[in-house]
Structures are given as structure tokens and as C-alpha cells.
Amino acid sequence: MFESFPLWPARASTTAAQVDALYIFLVCLSTVMSVAIFTLILVFAAKYRRREGVKAEQIEGSNKLEITWSVFPLLIFMVIFFWGMIIYFHERTPPHDATEVYVVAKQWMWKLQHEEGQREINQLHVPVGRDVKLIMTSQDVIHSFFVPAFRIKQDVLPGRYTTLWFRATQPGTYHLFCSQYCGTLHSEMVGQIVVMEPAQYQAWLAGGTPGAPLAETGATLFQQLGCSTCHRSDTQGRGPDLAGVFGRKVLLEDGRTVIADDDYIRESILAPSAKVVAGFKPIMPVFQGLVSEEQLNALVAYVKSLGQPEKGERPGIPATVQPPQPKVQ
């Protein structure tokens, strides 16, 4: 708005306008309420100041007034609550086909890896108009991924994934801040989100050394770590077949049903006994301490890519990635 004295950051995402609308409503509401109370007090102070011969009138109360000024605010609060809830649900429900970027936070930098393989440090290049989902974890303490221009924030935790999504609407460079205190250089753990026009973004993708797509790295690891010995696509596997597992409901041996999301896959690698699939024995070895965060991300990306034929059409993922052939026992 005001160029020299801005009251809010640039609006660069689909969420930003929604958040600002609610914010402005609340600012107006608060201004009205504050002015009302201040005015009443000032008027009463002036009108009812102590004067010779005028006594105060003892008023015990008024149940009607009390109910009124309890119920009315409550109703307004409920409006604010519902409005905010809708925005929150929307901004925390990533679209199904969002492009994924894996984020690993550590003291005191951001490491990002695109699905296509590009790695970035403290910077994230994204095209305008694309849904981008961040799958984030921390290597050490709690951090928080905050982009004021997008009006979004999510704590990044060690030991599990948290997610955040956005769709940028305006090209430009925007602040990325770490907003959960994380030690000495917390205030230096800043970066930029670089939003580009789609053509420029493609050019950026093509330039530089991309490295292997994440899922391909994962495929290699899957072999190297021996996962393919048990997780086979034939009935010989001592572990469940992983093709198409991502996003599906899984029945566990203790009767629970869970959705196989990023965290489920991650947990199954690090602590397999937590959720054992029905019909299988709990014999998978524990990989806690044997894989790094980046390797975990690659494995998760690989498992997600299995058995999804439309993967080949998605930008960046070569259609030639095949599930590995099980080793002959």
C-alpha cells in the first residue's frame, strides 16, 4: 500500500490476499471497539467528574446488559473464528498434484532439493502459478519456515516431516526467515524465495548442474541398503509390495488403519516395529542412525514414485524410472 510506510508485506501468494482481508477486518473491528471504549471513558470522565452538590448514582447492575455484552462479542468472535478456520484449513491442505520440494533445515541454513534434482541453499526458485508443497524436516533443533509475502509459516521439526504449500502469484524475490529460535545464528538463517515467470523458471532449471532426480537417488539407495530383498513385487517378498502404496489406506497387524503418507514411510524406515502391516512379521531391521535426512528424503520420494503411471507425465521426472528388479534369492 503506502510505499514509504508499508503496513503489510508484498502480497505474493494466493493465501496472502485472504489473510490480509481478515486482518483488515480485525483492524477495523479493533479500532471501532477501542475508539468506542476510549470515547465512553473520556465522555464519562468529563461528564461525571466530581462537581459540587452532585452525588454519584448507585447502580447495582443490569443482567440484560451483561448478557448483551457477553453474547454479542461472542457472536462476533465466532464469525472471526470460522473465517479464520476456513483460511487455515485451506492453507494447510496441499493440493494433490503439487510439485514437491524437500527441505532440510539445520543450524543455520536451509537445504532444499527439488524433485527434479536441483539443490539449493537458502534459496528457493519457483515458477508463478505452480502449486508447490514443501516437505520439511530438521537435522537438529526446531526451526520454522516463514515467508511473510506468502503469509505462511510452519515449524520444522527433527524426527518427522511437516508440510507447507503455496502458490506464488507475483514474480519477485521475497524474504525467507527462520522464525523459531534455534541458537546463535538464528537471525542469520534467512534466505530468499525467487518467484519467476514459467519460461524463466524452465531456463533456470536447465542451467546449472541439476544432479539426479530425487526419486532416482532413492532407487539406487533402495538397492544398496537391501530394501529390495524383502520388498518385492512378487509374492516371495517377506515385506509388503510397495508399488502404489503411497496415499493408500494400510491395515496394520494390530487392527488399526493408517494412511501411508510421508511420515508413515519415514517412520517405517526408522522404526519399523511401530506400524507393522497386517499379515507380515515384524522383522524389518531398524535404519535409525544408518541413513541421513537427505537419504531419507530420497527413499521417501522413490517409494512415492512407485506404481504411479502418471508420474512419467509430470515435469522433471524422467519416464524411464523403473521399480528395481528384485535380486534373485
Next chain:
Amino acid sequence: MSDSPIAVETHGPELRHHFADVEQQRDAASLGMWLFLATEVMFFGGMFCAYLVYRYWHFHEFAAGSRSLDIYLGTINTAVLICSSLTVALGVRAAQMGKQKLLVVYLLLTLVFGLTFLGIKGKEWYDKYEEHHIPGASFNADDIVKEYPQIPINQQYEQTFFSMYFAMTGLHALHMIIGVGLFTVLLYLALKGRYSANYYTPIENAGLYWHFVDIVWIYLFPLLYLIDRKPLK
């Protein structure tokens, strides 16, 4: 103040002057003690919450850890504490009836039971030390892992079980030690004839404290020792 005729009434030395009468004093002391126990419930409650969350998430590790605890010593300790609560209650009764010598006997017995509990607990902790089950740098749950070839035990979560075990039994033991200290003081004062049928409030309130610490153990015992104790398949 002292000129007021109302102040001149006979009362024992126990009546503190900011109270109107002994009954008010006793009421206040009793309410105070119950409120203090409420704070203790919240104190242990926080830890019980943490325990319940981790047990739900890591049931196998908790069950395995639970089975590695000595159930015989745990049961004996439970019996010891229950007996000590009995002697406490009987001691309060003795004080109520003005039976000084009996009070001393029961206080002494309570102390014996309390110290027995602490001794057995010490032995249990020592055993855990020998088995390398104390969390920290030297933690090693290989023995537990070997016991359950069918279930991959995550040693980190096993350490969580033992962390909760030591935190909970440690805080409980600390409260027991405070209780033993309290009762030692009471014993000393009882021997000097401080308590009578007219004034035994400290015995009553310390008794409440002791019962509370006992009840915490009654919860701790099944939660820590009795997870999934049926025979293994």
C-alpha cells in the same frame, strides 16, 4: 490487643494467635494439606501424561522394558507401602486416643517400612545399573533386544521407557525420603510428648502426605511393572 477481655481464655500453647480458636486452626491446616496434595497430583500428573503418550506410541518397547523389571521386588515393595499406610492410620488413631506409647510404636514401624521400601528400590536401581539399563552414555538394551527375536526393539524407545522409569520412580523415591524425614521429626517430637488427643494435627497431615505418596506408588506399580505380563507367544 492483650487488653481485650475476649483474649483471656484457656487454650493450649498450640493455638497460634492469628486464629480465633483451635477448630479454625485445625480446619485451616487440614484444608492447606489437601490443597498441597492437589498440587502434588498435578506434579505427578504431568509425568504420568508423558508416560501415557510414550507408552501408547511405543508399546512394544515399553512392554519389553516392563518385563525386564523385577516383579517380585516390585510386589514386595507394594506390600511394604500398603502396610506402612496401615501403620500411619493406626498411628493417627493412637494419637487421637491419646495413647502416646502406641503412637511412638506406629511411627517407628512406619519409618521401618519406609526405609525398607527405599532399600529395595535402591537394590532395583543397582540391578538396572548392572544391566546397563540406566539411560545415558552407557545405555545398552542388547539383552532386551535378544529376548525378543520376533520384534525389532528400537533401542532409542527402550531408552525412553527407562528414562520414564527412572524419572517417575526417582521422584517418587524423593517424596518418600521427604516423608521419612517428616516422620523422623514427628517421632522425635512424639517422644517428647508433644502430641495429645487435643493436638495431633501434624500427625494427621503428615499421614495424609504419606498416604498420597503411597497412592502414587499404587499407580506406578501397574503402569511400570505390569505392562503386558502375559506369557509370550
Next chain:
Amino acid sequence: MATAAITQERQNYLNQSYGIKSWLLTTDHKRIALLYLASITFFFFIGGFFALLIRLELLTPAGDLVLADTYNKLFSMHGQVMIFFFLIPSIPAVLGNFLVPLMIGAKDLAFPRINLLSWYLYIIAGLMYIHCMLTGGVDTGWTFYTPFSTAFSNTKVVEAGLAIFVAGFSSILTGLNFVVTIHRMRAPGMTWTRLPLFIWAHYATSIIQLLGTPVLAVTLVLVVLERAFHLGIFDPSRGGDPLLFQHLFWFYSHPAVYIMILPAMGVVTEIVPCFSRKRVFGYSFVAMSSIAIAVLGFLVWAHHMFVAGISLYSAMVFSMLSYLVAVPSAIKVFNWTATMYKGSITFSTPMLYAFGFIGLFTMGGLTGLFLACLGIDPHVHDTYFVIAHFHYIMVGGAVMGYLGGMHFWWPKISGRLYPEGWGRLAALIVFVGFNLTFFPQFILGYLGMPRRYWDYSHSPEFQVLNVLSTAGASVLGVGYVLPMVYFLWSMRYGKLAPDNPWNAAGLEWQTTSPPPTFNFEETPVVNFEAYDYEHIPEPEVAVER
């Protein structure tokens, strides 16, 4: 009335006995209140000093005044000192200790020796914390989030945690004393509905202290155990869950903010009727709203965790409950305003502080609506918006309530009058300085400036508002120093105070200024309502310097 001749030789709690032992071994609730007054004022200035350094650093975008580690310790210790060693004790331990027995017509609190123990625990905690500060301090933020605090920080986390643990017990014992006293020691005829609302406020506060503080205590114990013995309770690399820490921590720390504000609300509820010469509008609603705040305050803790990784549905529930707890606070503001309606209002210093409180608490409370809102919080969480919000409530609210109360009851406590002109000036300076310091921070926060940032050189656009804020802080500082000076001055040179300089209602004003050691010559018998201003004449002249 400002009439009867006041002989300086009359015995009161101050001159009844002399010597350091008579103070350090006292069980008189009034002397203990003064012991607390001295101690918390000391810590207020330490916390204020840290704030000064923080604001000075933030004058420029670069981190050029202190090292990053030093800055991180500054904001952590500013928070811990101000919350645990100043705000939480302040009104209850000073004004509450002094006034609760007087207001209910009792000779002392139920457990005077435990009261003294409570002060000694506070002192021990204070010494532990001072030692911690002098030997390296703590840099985890006041919130001790794991795993940073248990596995990564290189500072004295264990010492700080233990010091706060001990301070917590001081708080619990104060609460325990108040609850038993209010239940069991009321004078004949002092029914619950005749109690001053200051008492209701302290009763509600004490319930929170009793039930909430132990949870913080056990959480700190677990943090200390984890850090000292490498247990795995909150550290994910050792099998723990950092969110469990946050839930346990906020379960206390949210109700803690109500411990800090409810007593101040109680003070305002005594001042406004007195200077409007009217009973409180809606006595039972105000009383019940204190209880409602205490109860509902326990149900909203996870609104500090909307972006921490909790589920959507949890967030929804906690947001809804947070709106519910706003209602009783709103009721109080409306009732205070209505009390002034058709009153006969005078503008002595306590009333000016009450005005300031109502205005600033309203603004702070309204900004709470922003934070409780799931649509807004993800943007402003952990930014200066939050800092502005809670300073509006804790400084604009609680501290102004505290200062207002100190001025209102100063004649009773010290037997002297403070200089009224200086009092009004200081109140004005505090109000102006406060707004200048903290209003820009709302804007800073929405613009995206994160909190706990030592250096913002990547975002120099934040500088102007930071400079404004620091300028305001210097004004605010002056406003705080003034009362210290003139209160001390008045103890020697102030005019002697009559028993009831304000012609206020309340049993505390029926005894001498200062009161005798046992409070009342004769136990009062109560057969009148709490704010019986109908039958109390106005003071003849406004109380002058």
C-alpha cells in the same frame, strides 16, 4: 477523613520492633509484603536493564552492540526475570500479602510461617538465578524449547531451570496460603458476596498458581534430567518428542499469564469505584468472570502451537476455546466503564493508572483476537506482533495495575502520602512511553520481523519502526524510575497519611495507616456490602501533595 491528629509514636507494624532479625524472621504478612517489594523491585530493574540493551541493539539493523550469543541470552533472561521474578509475584506477593488479611478482617494469613518460607524460597531462587546470570546465563528463550535446551545450548540451562523450579514453589505456597485464608479466616459477617473483588481476583489467581505451577515444575525437572543425564524424553534423536515438551510447558505457561493479569484486574476493580464514588457495576458478574478466566485459561494452551505441528482439528478446538476465554475479560472492561457512568469522578494518580490499564488492556486483548484466529496466527506467530500483544497486557496491563495499586495503598502501607503531582506526571510518562515503545511493534510484526533476531541487516526496512520503539523505551524507563524515587522520598519526607485518605470502602481503610501488627484493635464485624459508597461521604478535599 484527613482530620484526626496523627501521633508519630503510635505503634504500628513498622515501628513495633527494629533490627534486621525482626525483619528477616518476621511472620507478619505486612512485613513480608515489604520484603517482597524490595526483592521484586530489584529484579524488575535487572530485567529492565536487559530490555534496555535489547532495544539499543535493535536501533541498527546490524548486530553491532553485542555478540549474537549475548543477545540471545539477553532476551532469554529478560523474559525469565520479568515473568518469574517480577510479574508472577508482583501484585499477589506485595499487595496481596499486605491486603488479603486486612480486607477480610483477619489478623494474618492462615500460615504466616509458610508465608515467610515462600519469601525465602523466592530469595534462594533469585540467588540461584543471579549466579546463573553471572556465570554465563541462559540462551534458550524464556520458553526452554527442546531439543535446543536439552541437547544443543551451551549455557546454564540446568541452573536456570532449577532456579525457576524453586521460584515456582514460592508461587505455589503463596497461592495455597491465600486460598486457605479466604476460605477460613474471614471476619464474622464477611460472606463471599461481601468480599472485595480484589479478593475474588486473588482467589482465582491462587487456584491457577496451585494447579498450574506444579506442571511447570515437573516439566523443568524432566528438562533438567534430560540435559544432565542424557535421558530421551523430549529429544527426538533419543526417542523423545519435542512437541510433548511444548504441550507440558504451555499447560502452565498459558494459565501463568492469567496469574499475571487477574490481580491487576482486581486492583483496578478497587480503584474505579473509589474514584467514581459508586459501587461496582455488576458485582457478581465481575466476581464470576475471574473464576471463568481461571477455569477457561486452563483449556487454551495449544493456541501457542498452531504452527508447531499439531493436527488441524486440535488447532480448531483450541482456537474456539481461546475465543471463549476472551469473553469474561471483555465483561470486566464493560463493567468498569459502566461503573464510571453517573459517578462522581476524580483524577488522582491511582485513577490515572486505572484509565491507562483499561485502555491498554483493551488494545492488548483485542490483538489477542488476531492471535487466536487460525487465519492470522500462522503469519504473525513468532513475530513482533506477539511481542507487542503480550507487552500490552503485561506492561500496559499488569504493571500499570501494579503501579496504580502501589499508589492507592501507599498511604496505608507506609503511613505517608506520595507527592500527587509527581504521581500524575509519572503515570502520563509511562502511558506515552509505553505506547511509543510497543505500538510500532504490531506493524513490525505484520511486516514479518521475526522475534529473537539479533541482526536484521537482511531487512533494513524494519529499522524505522525499531528506532521509534527504542525511543519510546527510553521515555518508559524514565516513567518507571520516577515512582521509585518519590516513594523512597516520601518514606522520610512525605506528609503523614490519615487512616483513609481516599475515603475508600474496605476494611483495610478502617484501621490506621500504617496498621498495627495485628491489623485491627478489635475483630471487625461485617454487616455491609463491599462497595458501600452510598454511605461513605466524599473526601473533603482532594488529597494534595
